[in-house]
Amino acid sequence: MLTTDTLESVTTQLKDIQSPADLRKLTISELDIIGADLRESIINTVSKTGGHLAPSLGVVELTLALHYVFNTPQDKLVWDVGHQTYAHKLLTGRQEQFHTLRQYKGLSGFPKFKESEYDAFETGHSSTSISAALGMASAKDLKADKNKVVAIIGDGSMTAGLAFEALNQAGHLDKDLIVILNDNEMSISENVGAMSSFLSRQLTSKTVRRMRRHISTKLKELHGVGDRFLNVLKKSEENIKSFFTPGMLFEALKFYYIGPISGHDLEALIPTLENIRDNVDGPVLVHVLTQKGKGYAPAEKNPGNYHGLGPFKIETGKPNPSSGPISYTEVFGNTICKIAAANTSVVAISAAMPAGTGLTRFSQEFPDRFFDVGIAEQHAVTFAAGLATEDIRPVVAIYSSFFQRALDQIIHDVCIPSLPVTLAIDRGGVVGDDGPTHHGVFDISFLRFVPNLTYMAPKDENELQHMLHTAISLEGPAAIRYPRGAGEDVTLDEKLLILETGKGELLREGRDILLLPIGNRVYPALRAAEGLEKLGIEAAVINPRFIKPLDKELICHWAEKTGRVVTIEDNCEHGGFGSLVLEVLSTNKLFNVKTHILGHPDHFIEHGPQKTLWKMSKMDSPSIINAAMELMES
Secondary structure (H helix, E strand, C coil): CCCHHHHHHHHHHHHCCCCHHHHCCCCHHHHHHHHHHHHHHHHHHHHHHCECHHHHHHCHHHHHHHHHHCCCCCCEEEECCCCCCHHHHHHCCCCCCHHHCCCCCCCCCCCCCCCCCCCCCCCCCCCCHHHHHHHHHHHHHHCCCCCCEEEEEECCHHHCHHHHHHHHHHHHHCCCCEEEEEECCCCCCHHHHHHHHHHHHHHCCHHHHHHHHHHHHHHHHCCCHHHHHHHHHHHHHHHHHHHHCCHHHHHHCCCEEEEEEECCCHHHHHHHHHHHHHHCCCCEEEEEECCCCCCCHHHHHCHHHHCCECCECCCCCCECCCCCCCEHHHHHHHHHHHHHHHCCCEEEEECCCCCCCCCHHHHHHCHHHEEECCCCHHHHHHHHHHHHCCCCEEEEEEEHHHHHHHHHHHHHHHHCCCCCCEEEEECCECCCCCCCCCCECCHHHHHCCCCCCEEECCCCHHHHHHHHHHHHHCCCCEEEECCCCECCCCCCCCCCCCCCCCCCEEEECCCCEEEEECHHHHHHHHHHHHHHHHCCCCEEEEECCEEECCCHHHHHHHHHHHCEEEEEEEEECCCCHHHHHHHHHHHCCCCCCEEEEEEECCCCCCCCCHHHHHHHCCCCHHHHHHHHHHHHHC
């Protein structure tokens, strides 16, 4: 940690950096000092706001080097996922706003066009950077624009097929594209790393590149013998490089491979990047080794725990104490372990998020029945389909917003053959501080039309465990959407039940209006019904439980009885649960029933606390009361 005297000096210098242009006036030793202060700023802010700490700490020097060498924003930096961009934000004119990170109306935790011209591409999901950067490079080529495009992608993001699809085309097009592979998992000894850094700097120099081309040209002039000798030299070079590095894979994709080099050594990084900038044409991949969480001991020791976290105490690294009900995710994790202990055919699948989806305990208790496929949601679903054909009961736990990537596989590989795969859709609804790329507000709309799929949403954590038990018992595909965060603090039943498919429950009778919430909007609707009762309005409340098949009989009976229906969903209002109810009322010729749909409006929801976002979208209890009153008055 920095001393008080050092911190004061460093802070003064960092405040002078209003843009990367100021950065380029410094010496490398001064950059090291700025790097130390960047870490202090990131740690101090994230301890208050929460966020992606370890990824951003791991790329401080890499971020400095990139902005130092490349002429941003004319040269483009395309960050993959974007959760490692806190240093980037601090260096590009956002120091004064940085304390608002991930706060309502504050800075986003991810790159945003509207925030800065230095944010070349908006992102939040992984593995998009190379595709986007290749598009930019191709556009620049069409415009005869000589500025550089750099994609920065982590080794985790390289597990997705999209990244390799982009690499494949990039090698074919032979465009001027630089890919930085930020590898924070591979461990390499200091000696090999130092040698590799030396080789990387030398092999990118103008002299060596010119010599290689010259030798190649002269050998080709020796017909027959020259070609054979050139092939021998090329194979020898590749064998030496592949012995120390994984460069053969990228060379096979027609990338010029450089590395691995230390991502924390500015004296190695900067000359290497300068040589690439000035001397290397065509697609090049720079393999950089970094340490996640570098500069903060707790994050260095357990980087996974500090990948994304809430507010914490800097001195201990421990999260701020919180009291409240158990989370839906934790209930899911405990329940699947309970089910798996009694049913050996149950397996769990994660797409690089075992902790985030509550599967850590499962992975420890049933290691042979746990599969982490990496950031590959499409593969996760089809892999589950394959398991299901052999009488295995796979449960695929993925965030709602990430399931968007696997829609074709859900339809084509799971639902058409009607295989018994359970989709555990975590983070259904708004998630809070991570914003529009992570809000799960579309899954009702894109899954409710899929045939053969049984689709559920629990009103509380107790109902979640019964729904999971129900889903695994079905002979066809099933999905359960449940929200981020704490449950309703209800008692959890010891015995798991199998719910009757397609049957909702009447929670409250009423003659004036029907409140029809789904999932996490049931309890706000119940509280709204209590408020309406004080105003002399009797509101019936139904918990549908099943989005598909919907309990049409129960809903139509009370819709006809009351003549008024308000639907409430933590999903976009277009094509969602409310639209489904309107279809049912129309099919049953209940044309005189007055309706009002409460859901998220037709724009992307920004980041902010869940309660604030529910209020802004008019689906909290006071808003439900207002909607009911308006419908009564109409």
